[in-house]
Amino acid sequence: MTEKKNSNGEVKLLGAWPSPFVIRARIALNIKSVEYDFIEETFGKRSQLLLKSNPVNKQIPVLIHGHKCIAESMIIVQYIHEAWSSSGPPILPSLPYDRAIARFWLTYIDDKWFPPLKSIVLGLDTEPIEEKLEKVREGLVLLEDAFNKISKGKDFFGGNQIGYLDIGFGSFLAWLKTVEVTEGVSLVHETTTPGLAKWLQKFCAHDAVKDVLPPIDKLIAFSKMLRANVDLVINPK
């Protein structure tokens, strides 16, 4: 699915192609077939538009819908689910308990699982890389179990359609693959995490996803640049 021309400029997304958080918003917009202008931010610098539309934490992604600015990736995804409820399939599960499960796993992924992966990508020396990889692997075991329970034999966490948890977790897959290549390790594999391995293939091939996940070689080059500029990542201007 290629970028659609946003003829009246009603929907804009401020972001950057490598960011998993931005990818989340793009997948959600694609699921709902929303046309939008994608406005790329320059790495290490914050544009006037970003500072104006998200003055509180000055971070991408920011969704601009008319005069409304929405920030924080999963808050944006929920907004898209609610604001375009009559267009395309739902993103959140319909039952409150299933939503609670999806939201729980998202907080786990963001607060516990992603930080060691991020630390590996940035080359931070907070602890030995083996320990960080072990944490990532332990998390994947939990997520494999969660996938098997939640998908109930269907293709995605969301069942037959990709949903909130597919988007939240799947947005990290390109970075996960990048770490596998640069560190020479296997993290998701059909022998250790068969459910996730199958899910990953289907997710990455999905129409709403395939054009927004960055190519791995591009991401590897980008990660080298990130490591050389870690202080800009931690303290952007």
Next chain:
Amino acid sequence: MGSEDVKVLCFWASPFSIRVEWALKLKGVDYEYIEQDVFNKSTLLLELNPIHKKVPVLVHASKPILESFVILEYIDETWKQHPLLPQDPYQRAHDRFWANFAENKLLYASFIAMVATGDDTEKALNVARDSVEKIEQEIKGKKFFGGDNIGYLDIALGWISYWIPVYEEVGSMQILDPLRFPAINAWMTNFLNHPVIKDRLPPRDDMVAYFHTRKKIVSPTYHDLMKYL
């Protein structure tokens, strides 16, 4: 729905588990309160929340729901009376954003300010006060964040009205200066005077004693917390 259907695993001094109670009480949902010793975790807690081993846990019809904000949304979606989140998608996004903001910026910063020493206290206080300044703009001209009635954001931020003054006392510091932040102080009074809220607050003296003890225990290793600023 009888009280046996809804249970909440709580810790009396936790700002997280009290949110769940406030939400249930506002909606008039009966529940069984199960006190947890978070320093000596029960088999029940470890069974219901094996990954994080934390309170609160809401158990509804034998199914556990974890993470306080996730629980609040579950409560709002399950029991429709006295809606907590607004109807409009943008307003909902606004409330969720500010709940996260206060959690990530103010909650850590105010606790760290209480347990840190020297320059680090100042650093934490600055982050805390900057966060309060931003929240002040959101409550200006309103009785509650939810408008005339208490809503999701009041419950999510309610801890500010009761826990921060305790932290201020224990840490001999000031964050919520009434001259600098009149709107938030007015909201705190309104919130704490709400019949449902004031009926469900932990005893102040016990809170002060508890956090004095926490400060003594945590202070030697507070540097580990600085990364959350």
